[in-house]
Amino acid sequence: MHVRVAIIGTGFSGIGAAVRLLDEGIDDFVMIERDSGLGGTWRVNRYPGCACDIPSRLYSFSFAQNPSWSQGYSEAPEILAYLERVADERGLRRHMRFDEQLERAGWDAQGQRWQLETSRGALSADILIAATGPLSEPSEPRLPGIGTFTGHAFHSARWDTEHDLRDRRVAVIGTGASAIQFVPEIQPLVRSLSLFQRTPAWIVPRYNRRYGRRERELFRAVPTLMSLVRGTMYGVRELQFLSFRHRALAAAMQRMSERHLEAQVSDPTLRAALTPGYTFGCKRILVSNEFYPAVSRPNVRVVTSGIREVRGHEIVALDGSAHEIDTIIFATGFKATDPPLARVVHGRHGDSLHEAWSPNMRAHASTTVHGFPNLFVIPGPNSGLGHTSLIYMIESQIAHAIGVIRMMRDRGIAAVEPTAAAQERYVRRIDREMPRTVWAFGGCSSWYQDATGHNSTLWPDFSFRFRQAVATVRPDDYAAVSPDRSGR
Ligand code: N01
Numbered sequence: 399m400h401v402r403v404a405i406i407g408t409g410f411s412g413i414g415a416a417v418r419l420l421d422e423g424i425d426d427f428v429m430i431e432r433d434s435g436l437g438g439t440w441r442v443n444r445y446p447g448c449a450c451d452i453p454s455r456l457y458s459f460s461f462a463q464n465p466s467w468s469q470g471y472s473e474a475p476e477i478l479a480y481l482e483r484v485a486d487e488r489g490l491r492r493h494m495r496f497d498e499q500l501e502r503a504g505w506d507a508q509g510q511r512w513q514l515e516t517s518r519g520a521l522s523a524d525i526l527i528a529a530t531g532p533l534s535e536p537s538e539p540r541l542p543g544i545g546t547f548t549g550h551a552f553h554s555a556r557w558d559t560e561h562d563l564r565d566r567r568v569a570v571i572g573t574g575a576s577a578i579q580f581v582p583e584i585q586p587l588v589r590s591l592s593l594f595q596r597t598p599a600w601i602v603p604r605y606n607r608r609y610g611r612r613e614r615e616l617f618r619a620v621p622t623l624m625s626l627v628r629g630t631m632y633g634v635r636e637l638q639f640l641s642f643r644h645r646a647l648a649a650a651m652q653r654m655s656e657r658h659l660e661a662q663v664s665d666p667t668l669r670a671a672l673t674p675g676y677t678f679g680c681k682r683i684l685v686s687n688e689f690y691p692a693v694s695r696p697n698v699r700v701v702t703s704g705i706r707e708v709r710g711h712e713i714v715a716l717d718g719s720a721h722e723i724d725t726i727i728f729a730t731g732f733k734a735t736d737p738p739l740a741r742v743v744h745g746r747h748g749d750s751l752h753e754a755w756s757p758n759m760r761a762h763a764s765t766t767v768h769g770f771p772n773l774f775v776i777p778g779p780n781s782g783l784g785h786t787s788l789i790y791m792i793e794s795q796i797a798h799a800i801g802v803i804r805m806m807r808d809r810g811i812a813a814v815e816p817t818a819a820a821q822e823r824y825v826r827r828i829d830r831e832m833p834r835t836v837w838a839f840g841g842c843s844s845w846y847q848d849a850t851g852h853n854s855t856l857w858p859d860f861s862f863r864f865r866q867a868v869a870t871v872r873p874d875d876y877a878a879v880s881p882d883r884s885g886r
Pocket of ligand 1: 539595596
């Protein structure tokens, strides 16, 4: 089987790319999905309380805005239903192949196409869109002695919905964006909750409200009004980027977070344990009204001394305290800077994307990679954000990909890749901006950084500047790849 385009993944990036391909008149494409349904992270994450911490009004495609959101911050099932609706309205399901995993993609220099091997067989594609997302592969620490654990353990992104937590002694490892959403949900159910916190997060209040029927009808009837509200919210959030660059603004925001903590936690010892020691914004800012009250309940113990080992049915902390545990929930994040997909995609030199990205992930326009013709990675390196909707970035990258595909069609070129110079220029701009941000001066380490400490995940500027930088393709930044350019 041969197709014009193979898209890997059916989350926001894959679906957005598919819609824009159809708009371009390209419908010869497949969407390969390892899960049994579409939706990506919004299908896979089934932990209780899973919701978006970016306002709903911003969390939809610009071309499929949603007047029907039920509240300010939507929950995962509603976002999944939105994605299913977009896919159905655009007839995408007939392109989708579920329960199929990409095992290898290699650039065929003579045929000028990608040869794909999946768990279900082989196919080829002129163009490959890797839309698997940076937060799809769970990262789970190998705790000393975990093999001796006699209870049940799972990762928050692989939630065991069959496992009844009622009356259990539960350990939660990690206090990031996922943990703070499900801890308040499970705390009332469990007998005891030992929360192993390595680094506390800055948490701000969540101003949520339900949208009434009239409001929804109004937005349905007057889409311009919906766009206006969305545009205003976008502008306000965009201003928040300033706090990632200016210490005084970061300090003001930090004060707001400190007041939130003071208002919700009266015990000074617990408050001290929950107070971060780095600048606001350096790690992802979390949004919750329920986390602090939940961890203040008598059945919760916040353990800050680190984990020494697991011993049978106990977790022993570095301070020597032993915690009897029936269930361990790893809320320990994802392999954002070491995506497994990069290990199976091989470019025109035969090396893998993982090798090309050692030690740092790099791409032109955060989307295309020198040495990997006709490949688009969405979201790609340095396209992440700390202050607004990733969908804005995804749409900017899709616009770039469509621009390149259009250029190939208009010029009759079978294969292109960014020039080394164009990629270097783009990466240099990021490297120049990054030191001016809180991610450089904030005094923390986070999943934004790779093993070398280099921040290869975030865009260090306003999001509108990202769109300016990537949405339009400069033809000079690309070179045609001829069939003979196969070797080193
Ligand atoms: O993961 P995380 P997450 N021993 O990496 C700790 C997105 N998201 O799944 O900070 C002990 O944030 C680690 O500690 P430390 C969002 O972009 C979005 O919660 O490294 N602890 C940290 O506390 C988010 O940023 C939504 O010291 C260990 C935690 O585990 C991203 O997903 C909702 C450890 C990991 O936190 C990831 O969030 C949820 C170890 N060995 C998630 N290793 C939205 O609402 C790690 N930790 C859009």
